[in-house]
Amino acid sequence: MRKVRGLYAGTEKTTIQRQLEQAQRRSEAVERRRELADVRNAELKHHADRLEREVADRTRDVRTILDNVSFGFLLVGADSRVVGDYSKSCHALLASTELAGRPLAEVLGAGTSRQRIMLEAGIDQVFEDIMPEELSLGQLPSRYVLGARTLSISGAAVRDDAGAVYRILVTISDITELETAQREMRHHRLLVNILRQKEWFRILLAEFFSQLGAARAAIALGDQVTVRRAVHTIKGNMATCGLDAIAKTAHEIEENDAILEPHLALLESAAREFLTENADVLGFLSEGAQSFQVTEERVSGLEHIIERFPEAMQKDAKRWLAETKLVPFQRLMGPFIQLAKGLSERLEKPAEFTVSGEDTLVDALTTAPIIAVLPHLVRNAFDHGLEQPDERGEKPSLGHIGLHIAEGINDWHVAVSDDGRGIRAADVAARAVAMGILDAEAAAAMPDADKMQLIFEDRLSTASETTEISGRGVGMGAVLAAVRQAGGDVTVESVPGEGTTIRMLIPKPAVLNVARGLSGQPGRYVARESVQ
Structure with missing residues (x-):
């Protein structure tokens, strides 16, 4: 009865009313959450739009950079x-x-x-x-x-x-323009070096054509040993003076089973092309002509005049005339320091390269063929002689290679030495036997000095592989041939573990075989260069 009166009086809530009120509150809470979600979604959308714009801007910037x-x-x-x-x-x-x-x-x-x-x-x-x-x-x-x-x-x-x-x-x-600029720079440096050492380059050029002539004559005789010796010398000389393209051509020619006239024509064409393209700079050159204080024609004229002198006067006059042709070795030797630096870097063998006696006066015509093959000895000293720094044991890690020139009464002395691993005579003989150069019985009977001379045999190389540096065993043969052609001789002195010295004696022209003041005595001048 009380509940009924309460319902009429409105003092009590029914279950339905309470449920309705709870539903209303939940609805309001949902609405508030929805409104909050809408606000947050709007904020997120705004933030996302901003990020998308930033990403687009950055992407556009990156693309602009990449496209430009x-x-x-x-x-x-x-x-x-x-x-x-x-x-x-x-x-x-x-x-x-x-x-x-x-x-x-x-x-x-x-x-x-x-x-x-x-x-x-x-x-x-x-x-x-x-x-x-x-x-x-x-x-x-x-x-x-x-x-x-x-x-x-x-x-x-x-x-x-x-x-x-x-x-x-x-x-x-x-890098097209970069390489072009580098080639031009190397070319200009090459021309500058040639102008600084005119006499040497003139001799080198004369030797180039002389070797070509010798190779052509050897081809006609079927003598491939002499042909290869000539091409190998050309390769070494061209590399020494910086004519790398010609040196590379010579190296590629050596790869052929037989070197023929077209190969030599290719070399000659490359050399003449270089001379023609640079004629304005190299106008001082002519094939094989030597440079003196007077022209060769006038010297020849003097020789004819001297022939008309009384016999008692001719000897002194001829000697005087011969002495006017002498030039310091320094003018003829070429860029040996640069050669040594390049070899040191390529082979990763730090070394000190020294030249002594380079003020020695020499006859250019007599010594030119020997000077042309000296790069073979310097290369061999680096490639075969010197060890890697970590292989030198108690010796200084900095190796030493020396070029020495001196004058005797009747000859000139030229030596190339190194303080490297040295050469064992027995090893040279064993290599010669293995190559079929001589038989084991003959090798066993040879004295060590004769075994050492085998290093000058063509085809005999102690290099484990053929490279542009170590060659094919014809370089040392070219050295011996050049010295013998000048009437001289070569000897080898070597101590295993201590180093090797190769000595060359080049006879003077007979007219100079008289006592006179000698220049270039040992120890007078030493040029040192560290090629680390």
């Missing part, structure tokens, strides 16, 4: 193909409008199978990720010629979250 840099950037996958997007400059650098999906070797113009194999093997090695990253990337070929362009490429490994390589970022640059 001279370098090319592209990604390569594990299949060696270009993946995805790349910088706009790639179109111009690679002369192609579509790169995606194409093999990188094809894109770079790796025309030969060897180039393709090396590039693809290098990419595989990077993705295998077994070796250190820097080492693997360093194995990738870095220079490509594509049409008129020369391109340089470098790679960087791109890793995923797990640290595995999944892309290679390739950077491409056009």
Whole structure:
């Protein structure tokens, strides 16, 4: 009864009313949460829009940069193909409008199978990720010629979250102008060096044509040993003076089973082309002509006049005339310091190279053939003589190679020495037996001095592999041939573990075989150069 009165009086709430009120409150709470969610969604959308704009702006900036840099950037996958997007400059650098999906070797113009194999093997090695990253990337070929362009490429490994390589970022640059500038700089430096050492280059040029003539005569006689000796000497001399293109041609010619007239014509053409292109600078040159204070024609005229002198006066007059032709060895020796520096760097053998007695007066015509083959001895001293720094034991890590010139009463003395590993006479003989140069019985009966002389045999080389430096065993034969042609002789002195000295005696012309004041005595002058 009370509940009924309460309902009428409104003093008590029914269950339905309470449920309705709770539903109302829940509805209001939901509405408030919805409104809050809308506000937050609006804020998130605004934030997302702002981030998208920032990303778009940054992407546009990056794309603008990539589209305007001279370098090319592209990604390569594990299949060696270009993946995805790349910088706009790639179109111009690679002369192609579509790169995606194409093999990188094809894109770079790796025309030969060897180039393709090396590039693809290098990419595989990077993705295998077994070796250190820097080492693997360093194995990738870095220079490509594509049409008129020369391109340089470098790679960087791109890793995923797990640290595995999944892309290679390739950077491409056009180095055509750089290489052109470098070639021009080398060429200008070459011409400057020639102008600084005119007499030496004149002798070298005369020796070049003399060796060509000797090689042609040897071809006619079927004497390939002499032909190879001449070409090898040409190669060494051209490399010494910086004519690398001619030296490379000579090296390639040596690869043939037989060297024939067309090969020699190729060498001669290359030399004459160099002389023609640089005639304005090298106007002082002529094939084989020597430079004196007076012309050779006038010297020849003086010789004819002297022949009409009374016999008692002729001897002194002829000697005086011969002495006017003497020049300091320094003017004829060429860039031996530069040669030593280059060999030291290429072979990674730090050494001090010294020249003593370079003020010695010599007869250019007599000594020119010997001077032309001296680079063989310097190369052998570096390549075969000196050890690597960590192989020199108690000796100083800095090696020493010396060139010494002195004058005797009747001859000139020239020696090249090193403080390297030395030569064992028994090893030379064993090598000669192995090469079929002599039989074991003859080798066993030889005294050590004769065994040492075997190093001058053609085909005998102690180098483990043929290179542009160590050659094919014909260099030492060229040395002996040049000295013997001048009427001189060569001896070898060597102590295993201490070093080797090769001594050459070059007879003077008979007219000079009289007592006179001697120049270039040992110890008078020493030029030292550290070629570390």
